Amino acid sequence: MNDRTIIEIDRVTRKFGDFTALDEVSVQIREGEFFSLLGPSGCGKTTLLRQIAGFDDPTSGSIHLDGQDMTGVPANRRPTNMVFQNYAIFPHLTVEQNVAYGLRRLRLDRQERERRVKEALARVDMAHLGARRSNEISGGQRQRVALARALIMRPKVLLLDEPLSALDKKLREQMQVELRHLQRAVGITFILVTHDQEEALTMSDRIAVMFGGRIAQCDRPEQIYQHPRSRAVAEFIGGMNFLEAAVLGERGDVIEVDVAGFGRAEVRKPAGAELNGSGITIGARPERMTLLFGEDAGLNRVVAGTVVEASYYGDMTYYSIAIETLDRPIVVSMRNTIGRRSLAPGERVKVGWGPESLVPLV
Amino acid sequence: MKLRPLGVYAFLYLAFLYAPVLFLPIFSFNDSAIVAFPLTGVTTRWYENLWSNDTMHGALWNSLKVGIASAVIATILGICGARALTRYRFPGKAGIAALIMLPLVLPEIIIAISLLVVLLQLGFNLSLLSVTLGHILMAVPFSIAVLSSSFEGFDRSLEEASLDLGEGPGATFFRVTLPIVAPGILSSLLITFTISLDEFIVAFFLSGTEPTLPLYIWSQLRFTAKLPDVLALGSILLLASFVLLSVGEVLRRRAVRRAGASATGGLL
Secondary structure: OOOOEEEEEEEEEEEEOOEEEEEEEEEEEEOOOEEEEEOOOOOOHHHHHHHHHOOOOOOEEEEEEOOEEOOOOOHHHOOEEEEOOOOOOOOOOEHHHHHHHHHHHHOOOHHHHHHHHHHHHHHOOOHHHOOOEHHHOOHHHHHHHHHHHHHOOOOOEEEEEOOOOOOOHHHHHHHHHHHHHHHHHHOOEEEEEEOOHHHHHHHOOEEEEEEOOEEEEEEOHHHHHHOOOOHHHHHHOOOOEEEEEEEEEEEOOEEEEEEOOOEEEEEEOOOOOOOOOOEEEEEEOHHHOEEOOOOOOOOOEEEEEEEEEEEEOOOEEEEEEEEOOOOOOEEEEEEOOOOOOOOOOOOEEEEEEOHHHEEEEO | OOOOHHHHHHHHHHHHHHHHHHHHHHHHOEOOOOOOOOOOOEOOHHHHHHHOOHHHHHHHHHHHHHHHHHHHHHHHHHHHHHHHHHHOOOOOHHHHHHHHHHHHOOOHHHHHHHHHHHHHHOOOOOOHHHHHHHHHHHHHHHHHHHHHHHHHOOOHHHHHHHHHOOOOHHHHHHHHHHHHHHHHHHHHHHHHHHHHHHOOHHHHHHOOOOOOHHHHHHHHOOOHHHHHHHHHHHHHHHHHHHHHHHHHHHHHHHHHHHOOOOOOOOOO
């Protein structure tokens, strides 16, 4: 990955009648980057991907691909290739014929064509299944064929439209790792559309979180998770407790807040926030607080509470804990390490927290 | 074995439908000019007679010409109609679809008479051409019904995938769209051809001096002595229709499967 911009999306708007699918979206994608468009269904992420592929044109705005304006360039003349959500494997062709489909226009001699097909199939571990018909292979294998068929074209950008959503959980996790490996190996820019936050977090170099046709936040996965800029982003990605807080004072980029049920703390001022004196919403990830089992967690502040409910996930347990002065319980997650017992509803516990537990939200 | 009421009903129903038709081939092999029980012996004489019957051959040739022309034209119109109905949304779509499918349920004789009146008013000479026009009208709804089922399952992203891989719209049509819907088109050709081959009423009203095969059969019924010949011809026609429609249905199901859906609906 380098800092060269390969795709420049400039104030792209797409309207379908009265509905605005994309609202002045601007974003730059770097060469060699694994970039994800993440958001709920209907947020415009697939529409944006189809604009890049050339299946659909912006109502206004422009897309530059490797410095070239793509306005009016049809899909078959763009240096992009796509892995479709349902893979779109040609049903009347074999696996090999599917993979070789796009090579016809390159007018390669037969040996070169066969060599490239073999290489592309080997890359996705499908070398032994080249002669199969497309209805004789499984869902995971169809995905590999779709990948090979797109990568054989050596695109500048590979577009992936929810490529893993049709696979079961185990296979999906395996393919996440493989896709990431593949992307590193070929060094091509990948743009992934997904509604699965975990998928976006584990695979991407950068994520653009989209709501209602706009990009709400575009950043590295850790930044998106640890420092979501808005309540909507925080809510969409991972679990989050939302606490009300009063702003007591402001010093540079630090604000002092009084968090309901917890107490006073100094936190970083959220970028672009206008604090009109009174209140602010504070987010607290379940794993950024801890239950005090006697050991010192390094979190020096403590509130008392009662366990309301425990959800056991194997490696983790999520506890709902009622705090006396809060009307809704907060959620705290604990890793089930050796020597740590499970807590039963009704037990009294102490919750350790600190300023680093808190994320101020706009 | 227990006799289930529904099973009995189904058997009686099928017997009612097909038993009369089965008498046709039975008597066509009967060695007697009189069509009545008891059967007197086996012969292939009536079939041999057909070999040397020039009038019949002329009628058969007429039927083939009309059948092929109406099948091709009805299927081309059907491709356009089915594609529009399955792919696009436009105002009045439901109404237009209903109007296109209407000839399926309109009484044939009404269609035949109105066509006759219109064609005569236009100064048309009745000929095989006018029969063909009538048969196209009759066959288009069938063509659309058959083709819709194979177009409906057609995954549009297949065409997008082809464009995405660098092929233009023309190459995409020939490399992806056509091979996938080809069995459906063949099925439509076979079924519309069979419809034209078997059709009587419209041909009766709209033909001039050249009879089609069903018209020839009708004309022969006046001569008792020719009845066994007609039975033999009818049996062949029955078998041909059965084979053509079966092949057509097999192709239609293959088309639906190719497009990735499960085979339901259709005519058979």
